[in-house]
Amino acid sequence: MKRVYVSHSNRNDRENCFNEVSRICYSIANSHENIMPISPLHMFSFLDDTKEEERYKALEYRLNLISDCDEIWVFGNWENSEECIKEVNMGRILNKTIRYWDKAY
Numbered sequence: 001m002k003r004v005y006v007s008h009s010n011r012n013d014r015e016n017c018f019n020e021v022s023r024i025c026y027s028i029a030n031s032h033e034n035i036m037p038i039s040p041l042h043m044f045s046f047l048d049d050t051k052e053e054e055r056y057k058a059l060e061y062r063l064n065l066i067s068d069c070d071e072i073w074v075f076g077n078w079e080n081s082e083e084c085i086k087e088v089n090m091g092r093i094l095n096k097t098i099r100y101w102d103k104a105y
Helices: 014-031 052-066 082-093
Strands: 002-008 035-038 071-075 097-101
Touching (some): 002 014, 002 082, 014 035, 052 082, 082 097
Parallel strands (some): 002 071
16 A cells, blocks of 8 residues: 655644645545555644744654655645645655645645
């Protein structure tokens, strides 16, 4: 089963982003039999984004998680998100396949 890391840029509105990523992961899981969507937003939601130390820890966890995934699927306006840029760059360093989705999945 292919593990797909779901990167999403809209973190300014955490609740809407959380719901959007949930919808994206649900759609991926139901339309691709051999793909397991991995949502770092959900995995590390126990960390507080408003605290710099915890935000840094979440980023460190996410960057490490990328190495365990087969691909990165990027959603939203990622070029305006410093953290998405770091995730994409880590994927490039690790030679991961990166797919960009410019519309809702």
